[in-house]
Amino acid sequence: MNYLKSDLIKYLILTIFVLSGFFMYTNPVQAIYATTTSPALSGYNFQNISGDYIADSSFWFDGEHFRFSFTPTRDFYTVFYHYGDRIAHYPYYFTYLTASYFFQSGGGGGHGAYFVENLDDLNNYQAGNSIFFLWEAGQRYDSYIIDGDIASSGLTEDNLYLNWHFKDNPDDKLKLDYSYVKFASRYFDSINNTHPKNYINYDYVPEDYKLDPVIIVPGILGSWDLGGGWQLDPILNTYDNLWEALKLAGYEEGVNLFAFTYNWRLSNVYSAMEFKNKIDEVKAVCDCDKVDIVAHSMGGLVARAYVEMGDYENDIDQLIFLSTPHRGSVVSYLTWEGGEVGFKKNEQLQQRIFKVEAEFNGYGSVYDYVRELPMKSVEEVLPVFNYLKDKSLDDNWQIRDYSHNYPHNLFLELLNNPSQLDKLNNIDITNIIANSGEATVNYLKVISKDFIDGQWQYGYPDGFYSAFGDHGIEYGPGDGTVPYTSNSKFYNFSDVIINSSHNQVVTDAQKVVIKELTGNEPTVEVRKNIFSKYLLIRIFSPADFVVVAPDGKRVGKDFTNNSSVNEIDGAFYSGFESGPEFVVIPDPLEGKYNVDLQGTGTGEYKLSVSLIDDNQAIDSDYSGFVTPGGVDSYNINLLANSISSLTPQINTLEELLEEIDTIYQKGWLNHFGSKNALVSQLKNGFKNNQQFDQLNKFLANMLEKKRINQQAYGIITSALINIKNNL
Structure with missing residues (x-):
């Protein structure tokens, strides 16, 4: 009941804004220059x-x-x-x-x-x-x-x-x-x-042929503030190809080519007000009355909110949507109700970035972060159609009506009201839909289940946390993120369907976008930065880190100069001065990576490395204790489709003995007598090959008897090789 009361209050506030005239628009006059109707030519x-x-x-x-x-x-x-x-x-x-x-x-x-x-x-x-x-x-x-x-x-x-x-x-x-x-x-x-x-x-x-200024509006994860101002998707590089293609078509950055970068975690209503300021700024630069907009994903909802709910000044000429969830996206239910994202490559990357952000900002989980921040944008992308299914007495799944027991999206409900949609009529709109047939979450089969932290209030996807099964998800047509039913045949929009996926459509639709904007279709396309996998490295404080790739190139913090360094093409480093610290390396080289940590305080840290591709997400974590200025080093080997466990870089016997104590405290070595016997043998030394072989046989026996786990076994055997080589 309290939830319904809260929804009602929010709806009334939005309605008051609309009725008060805060959200206004005007009608432009358009002329028709040509006709194919046969005219009466008498007198000509x-x-x-x-x-x-x-x-x-x-x-x-x-x-x-x-x-x-x-x-x-x-x-x-x-x-x-x-x-x-x-x-x-x-x-x-x-x-x-x-x-x-x-x-x-x-x-x-x-x-x-x-x-x-x-x-x-x-x-x-x-x-x-x-x-x-x-x-x-x-x-x-x-x-x-x-x-x-x-x-x-x-x-x-x-x-x-x-x-x-x-x-x-x-x-x-x-x-x-x-x-x-x-x-x-x-x-x-x-x-x-x-x-x-x-x-x-x-x-x-x-004069009339001069290009109208165009503003690119990204969606969730499409903007990042690295301390020096907001940037356009430096992580996935989603917009790079379109940006370069527009420049080839005659646009000039800062003259008639702009990006609206914003805090996508906030409400789209707030972002729409910021968007108005951006349009005013661009109009002042170009000394013009109108701009063109290319809006991707949730960015399309920001643009619509400005026109339909904001102080619209009739200053948009063309509006091109790219995979915009006009009726919402089912994946957002997973995030809003459970703090989960999904199982696809970009979703797995997003989940892990949310996790390091949650940890940095003091939240106990991604769910707490999303709901308590709150991340209103996620709530405002919840679907406004039927997408939950309940299990009937005969074990069949029946669709639940949206009017009953759903987390309501008052933002989209108001935005999709016919009286609001009519405000779009005087804009030249192209609705580009990606529909590659890629499996897209269309329905969720939910059951009632209690969770201590209040997750899944409206239903838990049956078996979502299971290792096997369908995780309570029914897939169907769409772009991998937005179901086809969400953005197709919406209002009176002119649909253009492209065989592509949710993020890839920004590249694949570049010719269509440029032809709509300029009237000319380019003869060439820009196709760079199309990645198949990502290596993600995260640090959960108190420490900074630098990653060294197999070719010796670095990304992260330069401890000598106390500055950021990025020598790897396409890599992203979030920085160390403020905010969570992480590195993303697209299409990483195979081979051995070194990760060096430097303590910024006293306490326990966790280093996490993830390999994410279209088929899997593999994580390797390691925890340690650090003091200010203290340095720890780790190795990890990257193969074509897998990564090894994170292994501390141990070069001396003293370091190995300290690590064995840590391993025992973690429970990775669970037999006290075996631990003491191992330490005793190590202290006796292993200068010759016979002693070295005896140590390895002893460790193998411990592993076989399950007195030590595989990760601890790998750490100790790797350390033995390093120490022996340094003797």
Whole structure:
């Protein structure tokens, strides 16, 4: 009852914000420039017209296509006809530009060229169709110049006549004579024999063609503050390829390319207010009224919250969603209700990062961290559809209705209210969905089970903590994180489905994103930083550490200079000055890694190393005691799909005797008499091979009788080899 009362209060607060006018928006006016509806052409004359009928014309090159920009002084139509095997100018209605090109060698020739507003304007027509395009007086157009005899299905690369003749020859002079355009015009005008000539202006960029600034909005784990300010996903590098592709498409960082980095642990409502400040900042930089947004995952909900629930200023032109959970994600139930994340590679990495954050901030568990912080963003991604199943008396699993006994997501319930969604109508929206068929949590089969810390209030996924079985999870279509039912066919959005996964879609959709933003589809893609596995090293204080890879490169704290060091490509180090300390190495080299620790205080520490890939997550932990300035060293061997146990670097007999005491205290060596016998043999020395072999046989016998565990056995035998080699 108290929980329902709390929900009601939060809902009333949000509703008051909406009704008070705090969340407002306005409607932009959009013009329609072209139509394919056959017009009544009575009273029109089909005649050559002079340049006086087109103002401010220019021929230019956008880096990929040749363009014809102009402003009509009169309304006119251009006319095409679908012949069945091709599309060309309508019979007798010649609507083309005459292009004469002169190569440096002195050769020349002429050719007719058409112009269209968009490269897909001639697609999807049937044989026998007449196609009319209206060009309105006073409107500014940046049309594309194309060759004649277009394929029956629409434009192909071969139709970009000027492109394939001149793209690789920018020094060739191209002369275009727009006086030879035959238009359908309301006005007759005789033409004389002198026509102005216009060369391609390779330096020209029309004002209207300038790229709107674009802001990338990441999701959970997509921003990190390393003490020097927030950065865009330096751990998984999710956005690197898209960022570079946008730069190749003409965007410039800090000029018209920006990222909104934010504390994703907080409420999306708060983040939306911060997002408004970012948009205002970008508008001031570009001296413009509108921006474009590319929002990934939960970042899409932040953008929607700004438009639907914030002080919206009608300043978003295009909004592109990438795998946004518009109706929520079932995985978030695991985190909000149980402090768990899931079993996939990125989820396993996220779980371990949450754990080191929880420890650093003084929380007893990830669940306590998520609920007591509280991590409101996780609650605000809970699904708003039916996804829990209960076991019936006949042992079948029946779906539970969302209106009954669910953790309600008041944020999404309000955001998805039709009156709120209507505020998106005046934004050009593209909803990109990743649906690779990858197993995605769609349903949870839950049972009632009591937990001391209050976990799983609305149901525990049956067998979730079991080593085997389905863990109470039913998988289905989606991108691995967001189920297909969450973001497909949502409101009136235009869906674009891409064969990809939740994070990978940011790279895989780059061509679609750039075409939506600029009108031009890139011919190349940026595909770097696509990783298959991660090595995660965490320290639970009081100590700092540095990792040395098999090739000698380091990442972590440089104890000599008291500074951060990162020599490994793609690696991430969280830093040592504030916050939890950890290292992530993508696609790590195989071989031996050294981890050196330096105490920052007195007490017990825990070092944890994890290898995470698509199939498994292997952990190796080791605890020790440290004093300020004290140094401990560890080794771990990385193979293709596994890691060895963390092994202390022991080089002297005195260090080994201390370690044996620690091992005994941990219970790894559980037989007091065997421990004393081992210590006695070690003190007697093992300078010759016979003594060395006797020690190893004694240890093997202890292992066989289960008086010592495998990890302790590995530590001691490795130490014996090091000590013997140092004698």
